Amino acid sequence: MQTEAGTPIGAHETESTAPRRRTIALLVLVAVAGYTVDQLTKAWAVRALEPGSPKQVVGDLLQLDLVRNPGAAFSFATNATWVLTIIAIVVIGVICFIARRLRSWPWAVALGLLLAGALGNLTDRFARPPGGGQGHVIDFLRLPHWPVFNVADMCVVTAACLIALLAFRGVGIDGRRQHDVPDDAS
Structure with a gap:
């Protein structure tokens, strides 16, 4: 609805849509960056x-x-492998559902990393042999006394740590802090 004559329709964002658009844009930016780095490094690893x-x-x-x-x-x-494929699809769906309420920049980063990791390994499940959701994930980074992993795995682990930290600190998806409820003085 136009608020003033000559003002383009949709030019005024409400208080709630502007922050949501920015946090969703951040989520998408983080997800695209993480996914791109994951896929490029896996392609390099397979060749080299x-x-x-x-x-x-x-x-x-x-x-x-x-x-x-x-x-x-x-x-x-x-x-x-097919169970892992289903789990990745569910995770992606849940992130898309939760994003509707997203107003927190730290949560946007955490969910963007989780989305990048889930999409990165899900792509391998479908695009790598034997394919059809049962493809093998490309891992290539090895640390001492640690299993071989990839960039998508790093995104998922970092996201899990951030989510745990945000939950511990009481920061909600909407950016609000959960306040401790005082005990009844009896």
Whole structure:
């Protein structure tokens, strides 16, 4: 609805739509950046690395070691690839649903990272052999005493840490802090 003569329709954003648009834009920006880095690094790893032939980057601290992982992190659930595919799809759907209430920049970053990670590994499930939602995820980063992982995994773990921190601090999706309810003085 036009508020003043000559003012373009939709030129005035309400108090609630402007912050929501900015936080959703941040979520999308973080997701696109994380997804792009994940897919580019996986494509490079497939071209440049041979399975079972790790390359040292920083001595034994960081190695590049190409692994095709049918499971989740730590090679968990290797025989349930389709379950992991369904979980990733559900996570993406939940993020899209939650984004309608999003007003918090830290939550936008956390959810953007989670979306990037879920989409990155889901892309592998569909685009990599054997395909059809059961493809193997490309992992290539190895640290000492740690399973091989990829950028999508880093996004998911970082998102989980941020979400836990935000929940611990009582910051809601809408940016409001949950206030402690005082105990009844009896």
